[in-house]
Amino acid sequence: MGIVFVDVGVSLDGYMAGPNRGPDNPMGGRAMSIHQWVFECASFREHLGMKGGVSGTLDDDLIKRVFARSGANVMGRRMFDEGEVAWPEEAPFHGPVFVLTHHAREPWVRKGGTTFYFVTDGIESALAQAKIAAKGKDVRISGGAETIREYLDAGQIDEFTLHLAPVVLGDGLRLMDGLSAEKLKFEQTGSSSSALVTHVDYRVLR
Amino acid sequence: MGIVFVDVGVSLDGYMAGPNRGPDNPMGGRAMSIHQWVFECASFREHLGMKGGVSGTLDDDLIKRVFARSGANVMGRRMFDEGEVAWPEEAPFHGPVFVLTHHAREPWVRKGGTTFYFVTDGIESALAQAKIAAKGKDVRISGGAETIREYLDAGQIDEFTLHLAPVVLGDGLRLMDGLSAEKLKFEQTGSSSSALVTHVDYRVLR
Numbered sequence: 001m002g003i004v005f006v007d008v009g010v011s012l013d014g015y016m017a018g019p020n021r022g023p024d025n026p027m028g029g030r031a032m033s034i035h036q037w038v039f040e041c042a043s044f045r046e047h048l049g050m051k052g053g054v055s056g057t058l059d060d061d062l063i064k065r066v067f068a069r070s071g072a073n074v075m076g077r078r079m080f081d082e083g084e085v086a087w088p089e090e091a092p093f094h095g096p097v098f099v100l101t102h103h104a105r106e107p108w109v110r111k112g113g114t115t116f117y118f119v120t121d122g123i124e125s126a127l128a129q130a131k132i133a134a135k136g137k138d139v140r141i142s143g144g145a146e147t148i149r150e151y152l153d154a155g156q157i158d159e160f161t162l163h164l165a166p167v168v169l170g171d172g173l174r175l176m177d178g179l180s181a182e183k184l185k186f187e188q189t190g191s192s193s194s195a196l197v198t199h200v201d202y203r204v205l206r
Numbered sequence: 207m208g209i210v211f212v213d214v215g216v217s218l219d220g221y222m223a224g225p226n227r228g229p230d231n232p233m234g235g236r237a238m239s240i241h242q243w244v245f246e247c248a249s250f251r252e253h254l255g256m257k258g259g260v261s262g263t264l265d266d267d268l269i270k271r272v273f274a275r276s277g278a279n280v281m282g283r284r285m286f287d288e289g290e291v292a293w294p295e296e297a298p299f300h301g302p303v304f305v306l307t308h309h310a311r312e313p314w315v316r317k318g319g320t321t322f323y324f325v326t327d328g329i330e331s332a333l334a335q336a337k338i339a340a341k342g343k344d345v346r347i348s349g350g351a352e353t354i355r356e357y358l359d360a361g362q363i364d365e366f367t368l369h370l371a372p373v374v375l376g377d378g379l380r381l382m383d384g385l386s387a388e389k390l391k392f393e394q395t396g397s398s399s400s401a402l403v404t405h406v407d408y409r410v411l412r
Contacts, residue, residue, distance in 0.1 A: 013382035014220040166394040166408055170387030176219035181376030188372040191399035198397045198406045
């Protein structure tokens with residue numbers, strides 16, 4: 001049985017997305033700079049159907065491992081809505097994705113193995129379905145911030161990796177805001193860095 | 207000529223101090239857990255006149271280096287007010303400390319080499335005085351959060367070290383809040399970790 005994990009990039013001031021987000025700019029101002037280290041990695045570019053990038057680096061190996069362990073993804077509706085217009089026809093998940101929504105919709109099959117399933121009966125149901133679909137691999141809670149916080153507060157996350165980028169956004173959407181601190185305990189299990197980012201791994205204790 | 211640096215611990219959700227701060231609890235709920243790694247280090251305990259702790263570790267060496275490089279400290283009035291009642295008679299700075307305040311007061315000389323100077327004409331003046339007093343060593347902007355942000359926004363910080371603890375506070379006083387992101391650029395220059403904390407060093411670019 002796989003575990004449930006979060007793997008997410010934040011700015012130095014804790015934002016997942018920048019200020020002035022909107023339909024034309026789903027990540028908000030300057031937020032792409034959080035993920036600069038990702039865009040330079042061959043494994044990520046390959047997943048998006050792009051050429052180039054570096055491979056064999058610590059960062060690239062890390063991305064490769066995240067893709068390899070992810071048997072299914074769970075995401076919030078806003079992340080899906082933003083991605084629906086932004087992702088290429090061959091969506092970058094290459095597996096089942098469970099979307100939390102209030103609007104029932106038939107599964108949406110994309111080229112390259114990604115199928116979006118729309119779940120209207122809550123986060124527990126979405127995670128239960130994702131666990132079955134993952135066939136023993138891990139389930140990734142992809143985002144956005146609110147969805148990650150809901151699963152954290154529900155005690156459903158086993159492992160949490162933070163990619164801390166040397167970028168200040170000043171405003172935007174915080175990853176960690178208003179968490180139930182008395183319920184949440186983290187144990188740091190690993191840490192590494194490259195020029196553009198520091199990666200920190202945590203186990204979420206129950 | 208020394209440089210100006212910040213060296214500060216934060217929770218995973220970006221807080222320097224926890225919820226419900228008050229005169230009896232200056233750091234707020236659970237915030238001491240941010241600094242657990244510090245309290246276990248012999249160098250820190252020695253500075254506070256306490257016995258025990260471990261030495262020769264990465265964490266302890268790091269604390270030793272911070273004390274050794276600090277020729278003078280600058281702090282905000284609230285941090286001083288809280289410390290005035292909490293620090294031992296032999297205050298833990300062992301050098302000149304410049305306190306930003308609106309209330310003029312004679313220098314306050316403590317045992318062990320700490321003298322507090324009260325500066326009423328602004329952050330630039332306090333820093334200029336600290337640089338002279340540091341006699342070629344570095345100046346540390348000690349805190350609190352507001353004072354650190356003022357110096358960051360004024361472009362006066364050269365180096366910035368963050369100690370990220372695996373602790374969630376949920377609420378409290380954020381270190382980085384409302385910074386002028388368009389002016390601030392960080393370059394990550396180093397990273398290391400022990401079981402209780404990840405240390406990340408940045409150079410602040412002009």
